[in-house]
Amino acid sequence: METTPTPGQRVIIVGVDGSCSSVAALRLAASLMPLAGDRIDALAAWQHPLVSGPYTPLEDDYEELAGRALDRAVTDAFPTGAPCVVTRRVRHGLATEILIEESRHASMVVLGSRGRGGFNGLLLGSVSSAVVERAECPVLVSHGAAQLAGGAAIAVPTVGASM
Template identity: 55%
Template sequence: MGGEASTARIVVGVDGSEASIEALRQAQSLAVPLGAQIEAVAYWEFPQVYGGYVAMGIDDFEEGAGQVLKESLEKAFGPGLPDNVVSRVVRGQARESLIEASREADMIVLGRRGHGGFGGLLLGSVSSACVAHAHCPVLVVHAPEKK
């Protein structure tokens, strides 16, 4: 992973789902022995515009994505981030943004399915697109089974 002079970079897509929280944990289990940095990223977009109007009652999408990211990191790692983890919130579609991020990453780690609507799919649309089009290896992680 990565060159001798640079630290390996693992990008983790976070949407608040149990699978994305497990993706954070699995990325960390790989990052520690490799000396890699984890970049946990939550993506957000404005809703579709209908007839010139943005959906009413929805204020700060970026703040909401930031809150989801913060809560996911706390669930994955407890209070306080590990030293090798950085987080950021990015405006853009997750699928396209992760594929673009894969150009500079050494690995992408994603949950098998996020909060999308088609529960019968083997992979979610974001993870499927990344597996097919990313420029680096992609690890797809299952959510832990509920007991």
């Protein structure tokens, strides 16, 4: 599958982890298509667990699990079908590094925000913060996950419209 855009093609990368925030990010990216994209690349990253224990399934196919989460998120975002071209991709590795790498060929990266702030945010780190810092294209972090994931309309001004 061709992942590098053809010359002149604008691709919006959407990081998908199966959360309501990533469903909202997919919807937001679709609403931005007239302004920033010709296709959406919905991208899920996976890696083996760093810690194992009696409750960590070591035999699972994590790539398949990530693919199922990606499919479910796209279906939840667009229950009657996507209003644009959505390419689904699953890659092995750290989400932050993959999204930064993908930003080299994108017109925009759209991410959901899970809202981990304060002390928990310091302990867990933040994919969106790292991508904002290091991406090679504009990054939009969606904070309205509850409204957007519920199907609320998104008003996007047309190019050249007066504000």
